[in-house]
Amino acid sequence: MxxxxxxxxxxxxxxxxxxxxxxxxxxxxxxxxxxxxxxxxxxxxxxxxxxxxxxxxxxxxxxxxCEPERQIVFRVPWVDDAGRTRVNRGFRVQFNSALGPYKGGLRFAPSLDLDTVKFLGFEQVFKNALTGQDIGGGKGGADVDPKTCSPGELMRFCQAFGTELAAHVGAATDVPAGDMGVGPREIGWIYGQYQRIIGFHEPGAFTGKPFVLGGSALRPEATGYGVVYFTQRMLAEQGRDLDGARVVVSGSGNVATYAMDRAITAGATVVGCSDSRGAISEPDGVDVDALREVKARGGSVADYAEKRSGATTSSASPFTLECDVALPCATQNEIGPAEARTLVENGCWVVVEGANGPVTPAAREVLRDAGVGFGPGKAANAGGVAVSALEMQQNAGRERWRAEDVDESLFRIMSDIHDRARHAGERYCGDPTDYENGANAAGFLRVADAVHSLGVV
Missing domain, CATH: 1.10.12 (Lyase 2-enoyl-coa Hydratase; Chain  A, domain 2)
Structure with a gap:
């Protein structure tokens, strides 16, 4: 219906x-x-x-x-292993700080440009507001390809990037984290350079750090876990759950693999996944630990499939597979109208975004018309930034929380986000299942109230 x-x-x-x-x-x-x-x-x-x-x-x-408070674009000169000076472009868009310090990740990708960073930063404002935590929204990164850099090159790049970034961030100003191409290792290098420049210890200036530097338990898992927690709440409203469900996940990085882990723990079977080199189908279920081992050695999902008798590879979208739940966790615009129609024809119950904008507007319309549940990224993938804010809280109090405590807080935050989006959808759209418009409305209300209260500044 x-x-x-x-x-x-x-x-x-x-x-x-x-x-x-x-x-x-x-x-x-x-x-x-x-x-x-x-x-x-x-x-x-x-x-x-x-x-x-x-x-x-x-x-x-x-x-x-709709206008960022500040857009910072800068050059990043660094030296490669051959001794050649290279130059990349760095970005930090500080979009809105009405609710608190700018908060959002750093992305390293060769295609990164100001358009992408502004899109991600605008999305981050409302995502962060939905968490109920006191954090503003921002985003940043650089147009470097980390896959082509040696560890030494990447460290030198991160140090050069951190040198310029240091003037614009801080625990009470702007708190970057990791994103695509930037993990705890890279955040550690950027934070190390920041600390060298400012001359004192300020762990709350960055999140997603290695645990030894003040990083939070469950930060790597948070986005993937949060996607599944949001999905479970959506399914519960339909009278369904993940036990026995067939799940397809795009991507095979942290978000995707931890979403697979949590879905399997809930009783689901992950029947397909993908990476930038292709997709696999495995009806009996993907072995996530085995997939991680292959990826850690630089392999692809196709290399994983070669070792599995029940797995097959394909160059097609993983969302052509029959599934009950689709979790796009790779990148923006990966599900268009054609993939959406296939999901509808295959009887998919819900599509929940683990990445930022993976479902195009036209595809969302196809899903909406068919009555397929849609969980927008600004609500469903907020688990990462939610635990980042918990990391800030731990750093401020010089505390270390147990993984169980962080997980409990994460589940509560994701449940609250679900309820805010659902209630706003019902109140302002007349449809409690309209999570997309509900999330926009709920996020806007919280930020607008703060901006209005500050006066014209």
């Missing part, structure tokens, strides 16, 4: 619509080529009309939320 459409009686007054349209025109005028950023802004602006009808005092906040 298809989901109910938004109640037209909840549309905002004409003057509110006109002001929101003016914000949208300004976004297009200022950055005409930033299509990823435009797509995310459009999604939020589309969602908040009913909120503004109820809270007209927040209309003048919208334009401020």
């Amino acid at each position: 298809a989901r109910a459409r938004r109640n037209d009686d909840r549309r905002p007054p004409a003057e509110v619509t006109a002001q929101v349209r003016e914000v949208w025109r300004d976004v297009l005028r200022r950055d005409p080529h930033q299509r990823l950023f435009h797509g995310d802004v459009r999604g939020v602006l589309t969602s908040i009309g009913p909120v503004l009808a109820e809270h007209p005092e927040y209309v003048d906040v919208v334009g401020r939320l």
